[in-house]
Amino acid sequence: MLHAAALTYFREVARARSIRRAAASLNVAASALNRQILKLEADFGTPLFDRLPGGMRLTTAGELLLRHVSETLHDFDRIRAEIDDLKLARSGHVSIAAVDSLLVDFLPRAIDRFRADFPAVNYTVTAVGPTDVVQMVAAGEVDFGFTFVSGTPASVRFLAEVPAPIGAVMRADHPLASRLVVSLEEASSYPLLTQTGPLPRASEVDPAFAAFKDALTPRLMSNSIQMLKLAIMLNMGVAFFTRLGFLSEIEAGTVAWRPMASPGINKLRLGLLAPSARAMSPPAEQLARRLADGLSRLGNEGAGYMSGSF
Amino acid sequence: MLHAAALTYFREVARARSIRRAAASLNVAASALNRQILKLEADFGTPLFDRLPGGMRLTTAGELLLRHVSETLHDFDRIRAEIDDLKLARSGHVSIAAVDSLLVDFLPRAIDRFRADFPAVNYTVTAVGPTDVVQMVAAGEVDFGFTFVSGTPASVRFLAEVPAPIGAVMRADHPLASRLVVSLEEASSYPLLTQTGPLPRASEVDPAFAAFKDALTPRLMSNSIQMLKLAIMLNMGVAFFTRLGFLSEIEAGTVAWRPMASPGINKLRLGLLAPSARAMSPPAEQLARRLADGLSRLGNEGAGYMSGSF
DNA sequence: GGTGCGCGTTCTCATTTCGGCAACGAGCGA
DNA sequence: TCGCTCGTTGCCGAAATGAGAACGCGCACC
Structure with a gap:
């Protein structure tokens, strides 16, 4: 209905190489078709068909x-x-499982932007450990998941990935913030804040980082990111997280994130995980697509900025 | 006129972010615009604009x-x-200068196909030597030229090029036709037919080939390609030409063309040459474009076949 | 708290466009 | 010559379109 009927008329006449045949297959009168074709040719000022006995053939x-x-x-x-x-x-419902560092900042902001276009969608967001995310997606308990990339069963697939290295997180006026890259030795001379509970696979991926953490006694250990975040704001020490948990604080300039000079840790990647077989619900499909777009845009900016545009 | 007015209406409303402003710039009534927008939204079953106080903004x-x-x-x-x-x-007139090997087969066939769509066009085709083609194009004496690629003045440019190596041309039942590639030694044991007059730059490009030709006494020398072609058909010997002069005979299977095992000779290229500054006449423009398309298609097929399709 | 302004929208009416039907002339094959 | 199919044209009713005036609404200004 957007496009003039003349478009389909013209196409069908070209296909059928005959006005009357096209008229039959379009269920309109041949005269109507003919008039549209003649009008087009008058508009263009040049014939569009050669009239042969027995039918019509397109001109150049x-x-x-x-x-x-x-x-x-x-x-x-x-x-x-x-x-x-x-x-x-x-409208509808979307359920998501993700590692909790994403629930602090990244995912709520993304969902909030999504709400503007899909106001009647409800959400269930569950914070679980990295490996549990994979299981829940595979079992179909959630529409999709958000976790660190690792070997995954065939029943799930990654829609998008983004490099998500662990780095040092501290208040913006912390001495370490003046370094562009933080070495393990430098970090070890300051009080540390570490997260307990299900961890990203940093320790498996980077033995040097794992040994570093094992060797030191942190000033604060907690399984609550909010607790750790507050400790950072009180300048109690240095923590180790992905940037994505602190995007708004980094943007606001209140906390600093610095990459670590340790090889394996920079290979960590976050991914959007969906069941490979089952189709997602329409709203889940849309949200997942938008998150995937946003992730790949984050990725294209390298370890770059967070533009609030998705 | 092909497309429904709704298209430009919608676009202008989106641009102006207001129905009334769009109506003013389109010189139509706002009510007409409004009805088209409402109809579109009804067709799609979803709003296309958010109605804000003060204007309209596109939805997703x-x-x-x-x-x-x-x-x-x-x-x-x-x-x-x-x-x-x-x-x-x-309608109009097109003048072309080309090396004569192209006038035997390639160019007439191309012009004949062109005639089907542009029946009222007249042609002037001049056979000259390779370097004269460049001069005539540069001087504006012809609309475009067709010759071997070489260093050219800035006043001309190549619209398209195609590899055009010199090869051995002989009757299909000639003993050499059983070889896929012909070496200079093999060729030298058979009677040769050579062209006199302005030559393609084979001798400059490939010293080995030049030396080979100088060392032998051809059975027949002529500046007429028709003469040489007849000699080939009478199985008088082997000649050396670009494939493009014998496309139809090769297709018909009456003559065989085989590449030469000599390095420089396979680097020869034919090109479509036009004045770089002056605009061509419309029919010349069209014919040149079609020849360029045909040439690049020939090129994409490697040293492939001649499909009669352009 | 009016009041004027600009917005999208609705209604009515004249005009234009579109599609269906019947008929005509041309080309082609039996 | 007859019969068939082709594109084309005239005529008529139906549908879509546009112009203009009026309505309801939100907002800024006094």
Whole structure:
């Protein structure tokens, strides 16, 4: 309905190489078709078809136009399908499992932006350990998950990934913040704040980092990121997290994040995890797509900035 | 006129972010615009704009649609310009200068196919030596030229190029035709047919080939390709030409063309040469474009076949 | 707290466009 | 010559479109 009927008329006449045959397959009168074709040719000022006894054949100009018309109609079908997806996604429910460092900042902000376009969607967000995320996605208990990339069963797949190295997190006026990269030795001379409970696989990935943490006694240990975050703000010491848990504080300039000079730790990646077989619900599909876009944009900016644009 | 007015209406409303402003700049009534927008939203079953006090803003679905509409209208402008070019090119005159080996087969066949779409175009085709082609194009004596690629003045440019190595040409049942590649030694044991007059730059490009030709006494020398072609058909010996002069005979299976095992000779290229500054006449423009397409297609097929399709 | 302004929207009416039907002339094959 | 199919045209009713005036609403200014 967006596009003039003349488009499909023209395309069908070109395909059928006959006005009357096209009229039959379109269920319209041949005269109507003919008039549209004649009007097009008058508009362009040049014939679009050669009239042969027994039918019509496209001229060169007609072939040019047919290409345009076909592309337009095809592209329109695609757009309409996308809009239909959006319609279905306007209300519903999405359940997500993620490692808790993402629930502090990244995921709530993403969901909030998503809410603007999909106001009637409800959410269930569960914080679990990295390996549990994979299990819950595989079991279909959640629509998708958000965790560190590692070997995964065939029943799940990664929609997007982004490098998420562990780095040193501290108040912006902490002495270590003046370093662009923090070595393990430098960090060991300051009080540390460490998280307990299910950990990202940093220790498996980077033996040097694991040994470093084992050798020291932290000033504060907690399984609550909020607790640790407050300790950082009180300048109690240095913690080790992915940047994504502190994007807004980093943006505001209140805390600093610095990469670590330890090889394996910089290979860590966060990924958006979905069941490989089952189709997601429409709103979950949309949110997952937008998160995937945002992630890959984060990735393209290297270890760059967080633009609030997704 | 091809496309529904709704397209430009929608685009302008999105641009102006207001129905009334869009109506003013389109010189239509706001009520008409409004009805089209409402109809679109009814068709899609979803709002395309958010109604804010003070104007309208696209929804997510609206942004999707705007992208489609913009692309469609932009592409349509392009197509219409191309069709206008075709209209202008329907009659007129085209003058071409080319090395004569192309006038035997390649160029006449190309012009014949072109005639089907541009029946009222007249042609002047001049056979000259390779370097004269460049001079005539530079001097503006012809619309474009067709010759071997070499260093050219800035006043001309190549629209397309295709590898055109010199090879051995002989009757299909000639003993040499059983070889896939012909070495200079093999060729020297058979009677040779050579062309006199302005030659392609084979001798400059490939000293080995030049020495080879100088060392032997050909059975037949002529400046007429027709003469040489007849000699080939009478199995008088082996000649050395680009494939393009014998495309139809090769296709028909009456003569064979085999590449030479000599390095420099396989680097020869044929090119379509046009004045760099002056615009060509519309029909010349069209023919040149089609020849360029055909040439690059020939090139993409490697040393492949001649499909009669351009 | 009016009041004016700009916004999208709705209603009515004249105009234009579109599609269906029947008929015509041309080309082609039996 | 007849019969068939082709594109095309005239005529008529139906549907879509646009112009203009009016309505309800939110907002800023006095």
